Amino acid sequence: MIFSDALRSIRKDFSKAFFYWLIFVLTTMFIYLFYNISMSDPSVNPLNDTGNMITYVMIIVIILCSIDILFANDFYVKPKGKDLAVRLICGGRFIQIASFLMIQTILLLVLAIPLGIALSYLCIPGVNAILAMSNHGFAVTAHPEAALNATVIILYVVFWIVLLNLSFAYRNAVGLLMNPSTITGSTGEDTFNVAFIPRKAKQIASALLFVLPIVVIYMNRNLAVIAAIAGLVGLNGCFKHIIVPWLNKRVSGKWIEQPRMVAALGFVRRDLIVLKNNIFLFLACAIILVSMLVNSLDNDIAMMTILLSYLVMTFLQALALMFKFGTEVSLRRRLYMTLNHIGYMHEDQEAIVKKEVKYVYGFILAITVFYVFNILFAYTLAGDLSWKLSLALLAGAIVPLLFCQFVNLFLYRKAVFPKLKDEEDAQRINAE
Amino acid sequence: MSENIVLEAKHLKKIYNYRTPNAFEALHDVNFQVYDGDFVAIMGPSGSGKSTFINTISTIDVPTGGRVFINQKEIRTMTENEIGKFRYENLGFIFQDFNLLDTHTMFENIAMPLSLAHVNKEDVAPRVNALAEEMGIQDLLQKFPYECSGGQRQRVAICRALINRPHIIVADEPTGNLDSANSAELMGILQKLNQQGVTIVMVTHDPLITSYSTRVIYIKDGNIEKELAKGNMSQDEYFQKIVEMNSEESREILKK
Numbered sequence: 001m002i003f004s005d006a007l008r009s010i011r012k013d014f015s016k017a018f019f020y021w022l023i024f025v026l027t028t029m030f031i032y033l034f035y036n037i038s039m040s041d042p043s044v045n046p047l048n049d050t051g052n053m054i055t056y057v058m059i060i061v062i063i064l065c066s067i068d069i070l071f072a073n074d075f076y077v078k079p080k081g082k083d084l085a086v087r088l089i090c091g092g093r094f095i096q097i098a099s100f101l102m103i104q105t106i107l108l109l110v111l112a113i114p115l116g117i118a119l120s121y122l123c124i125p126g127v128n129a130i131l132a133m134s135n136h137g138f139a140v141t142a143h144p145e146a147a148l149n150a151t152v153i154i155l156y157v158v159f160w161i162v163l164l165n166l167s168f169a170y171r172n173a174v175g176l177l178m179n180p181s182t183i184t185g186s187t188g189e190d191t192f193n194v195a196f197i198p199r200k201a202k203q204i205a206s207a208l209l210f211v212l213p214i215v216v217i218y219m220n221r222n223l224a225v226i227a228a229i230a231g232l233v234g235l236n237g238c239f240k241h242i243i244v245p246w247l248n249k250r251v252s253g254k255w256i257e258q259p260r261m262v263a264a265l266g267f268v269r270r271d272l273i274v275l276k277n278n279i280f281l282f283l284a285c286a287i288i289l290v291s292m293l294v295n296s297l298d299n300d301i302a303m304m305t306i307l308l309s310y311l312v313m314t315f316l317q318a319l320a321l322m323f324k325f326g327t328e329v330s331l332r333r334r335l336y337m338t339l340n341h342i343g344y345m346h347e348d349q350e351a352i353v354k355k356e357v358k359y360v361y362g363f364i365l366a367i368t369v370f371y372v373f374n375i376l377f378a379y380t381l382a383g384d385l386s387w388k389l390s391l392a393l394l395a396g397a398i399v400p401l402l403f404c405q406f407v408n409l410f411l412y413r414k415a416v417f418p419k420l421k422d423e424e425d426a427q428r429i430n431a432e
Numbered sequence: 433m434s435e436n437i438v439l440e441a442k443h444l445k446k447i448y449n450y451r452t453p454n455a456f457e458a459l460h461d462v463n464f465q466v467y468d469g470d471f472v473a474i475m476g477p478s479g480s481g482k483s484t485f486i487n488t489i490s491t492i493d494v495p496t497g498g499r500v501f502i503n504q505k506e507i508r509t510m511t512e513n514e515i516g517k518f519r520y521e522n523l524g525f526i527f528q529d530f531n532l533l534d535t536h537t538m539f540e541n542i543a544m545p546l547s548l549a550h551v552n553k554e555d556v557a558p559r560v561n562a563l564a565e566e567m568g569i570q571d572l573l574q575k576f577p578y579e580c581s582g583g584q585r586q587r588v589a590i591c592r593a594l595i596n597r598p599h600i601i602v603a604d605e606p607t608g609n610l611d612s613a614n615s616a617e618l619m620g621i622l623q624k625l626n627q628q629g630v631t632i633v634m635v636t637h638d639p640l641i642t643s644y645s646t647r648v649i650y651i652k653d654g655n656i657e658k659e660l661a662k663g664n665m666s667q668d669e670y671f672q673k674i675v676e677m678n679s680e681e682s683r684e685i686l687k688k
Contacts, residue, residue: 248537251536251537251540252537252539252540252543252557253553254553256543256546256547256553256556257547257550257551257552257553257556258547259544259547259548262536262540262543262544262547263533263536263544266533266535266536266540267535269535270535334531335533335534335535337531338531338532338533339533340492341492341519341525341527341531342519342520342525342544342545342548342592343516343517343519343520343521343545343548344516344548345512345513345515345516346512347512347513348516
């Protein structure tokens, strides 16, 4: 019974299940490939040689993969909240609901892990071809232990994440059933409100803290990682003291005459508050790995591993952003119905969706390019990095975001403009 | 109330899941008129078709058959743009669950219809502030809906419905989420608006709330079963009649 319900649930939310499955395939691919790289060189042993840079990268990578799976799981589980609530009210026990979700996840995992390993295995000649170009004689070989390690790590992470998310859903499911429209969350206000500091001073300090680290990177490239982290603190301040207040002022002031902008920017403001942590994670991932990469240019294995980590991690973090954004907008159908009641036409609503997605991703792209470009440019100017590699790394951060923007636009439209069969019927009958 | 018909439904029919085994006819051949300055309450048991009816006559839903005229203009002949324009210029909606945008502040929620009507930006804030002051919510304008109580949210929803000075207010169970004090206050506001000439069409299942109207129609199984006008009755007498009408229907169900 639970098994057939779980299958039905996957079929019902097929597009969400597909993206959830895709995350499993990608994380399996990457962890498997990573293990193979590290196991192919006897000088690199991430499990014993804790001082090795690759060990640090591996820890970062596994943490980021786990965060990614967490967001993917949230994206998949959250819309099932009502389903879970009904099961709870009907007397479902925790173990039954856990089984309902666990069966779905395990089914997707069973389909994802072998494919991930197979695809990763097929990527090894490509990785070797890139390594051969650098002429240092190192080649990646496939190791059976890598498949086992990757599988164990993925299963372990997924098991705990499903339980963690389920506990959250368990507590909130009934409340959700009672009042599904309630949005709770931060309004972007200060957690530690330092009211005695004038607002202008906070704004200037935040802007300086965001921009000055770039100057530091140009002056001393070795400080790239620390400066970039300081820049993130500055960005956090800019969020609270500049961006959100600026949006507040514009939405109810200058742009009040433009109905599409009023609606779209209100949504953008909410999105930025909801996505803030993901944006930071994406930036941190891109900046830290780029900085580590440019500091490892003299070590081919480390460079190759970090380069690979950078490319896959920016992609996975962009996917995490996409999932978070997708989860947020999947609950917006009601809001669009309200816009319809107020008098926004379908074409206005389409334009609002496009504007919102464009502005959210535009913002993320702008701040990412600002930091990653400057770090890369500083190294390229000093001759440490070739222009080609710099551009490839920059593209490594931009392309995943553009891909996710496209997917989010598709998911958003699907969530807020479902096909209205009755309306179509009525139009057909009236035409007849 | 004048004799000008502002809203008319002729042979209105609504079928859900048409041409499927689950087809369900929610409204059967309904004929109905609303006059300028009318305050019509629509009553009926759950599932009788009240909300389908109000949605269909107010351009939110598309009828499967029949015709709806607003100010003598048939909705089906209007383009989507004309319907949108018609909504923000002539109709104000009030719902049971307020339907405010949780992503926007109260000020922005109220100002949205003005934005759609391309009201000059210098005029927006004074109009919103004036109406908010009238409704006693001027201190809430910078808050988000989820930071306010049900009564406060419903006042904001009323402000949004009134900001463009609409000719018709469509209210679907407007007191459904309010306590008795807030309900009475809301009905007082609607009654005052009606006295100022605003036409009101309201769905409710509560006889006391219905007693604020000037006319009540009773819908059952997708048909208009009964109609009652207040005429010269006092609100108390009118309330008694509404209760009797409701209980007659309930007793018929018991007899079955």
